[in-house]
Amino acid sequence: MNTEELFNLRGKVACVTGASSGIGKHTATLLANNGVKVVGVARNQDLLNDWAKETEGHSSFVSVDLSKRSLIKDTVKKVTEIYGPPDILINAAGINTREHADDVTFDNWDKTIEINLSVPFFLSQAFVPEMQKKNWGRIINIASLQSRRAFPSGISYGASKGGVEQLTRAMAEAWSSHGIMVNSLAPGFFPTELTKTVFSNPVLFDKHAKQTCVGKNGCLTDLDGPIIFLSSDASKYVTGQILFVDGGFTAK
């Protein structure tokens, strides 16, 4: 296969959660710019609308609170009605409540596990039957440095992201014999709403940059190659893997 064929995404349909902001929004735009019809999913309708306008007719959106389990089935139906069943699912919606272990509440624990871990599984489970029919699918879960490393005030977030790593392997085991490759992309530090506390603190910013091998924190376009790779035929024998896109943070 030549490069063009390997990475060609033209005509595919994708569902990207967290498309109103940060990594999800960047990913959704990247896919739309590469000929994918993208349905973005998040709560904030205004932000989703602004994003969809930027993609000039290559996208649409469903505004929903994914933490409400009763809405998952209806969300999948709405997403599918727009461009047909997705070939690619990117599970990028996520939260970090940043509480010290002593202060973690039942409520924030449940919210974090729900949106970061349970939603990626149940959305995937709902989209998989149509991918199986085509014998082709790509699911990308967004993991984290905290899938493997402990950070201050990262108890519930770290537990959820550790879970995402194992969830990815278990989903691959369940579904990859049907042509569905399931992988995680684990970003280092990238500037988004979620990491404002890091990027607005010069001491933390420098500390994290120095921990990488390349000597700097990420910028969103650093994710482009890995996202296209994991979404395309180029990754047709890659599944159950966690790809750290962290400038070597976890290598040291």
Ligand SMILES: NC(=O)c1ccc[n+]([C@@H]2O[C@H](COP(=O)([O-])OP(=O)(O)OC[C@H]3O[C@@H](n4cnc5c(N)ncnc54)[C@H](OP(=O)(O)O)[C@@H]3O)[C@@H](O)[C@H]2O)c1
């Ligand atoms: N930024 C980083 O450096 C970094 C590093 C490692 C991993 N990650 C992971 O990357 C993913 C994206 O994070 P980000 O940094 O891009 O953060 P972000 O800018 O805060 O985006 C989070 C997204 O999740 C959506 N979301 C949150 N709760 C939701 C809910 N209940 N229902 C539907 N959508 C919901 C938000 O949309 P609404 O508010 O509109 O609902 C938003 O689009 C997360 O899984 C995060 O853990 C980020």
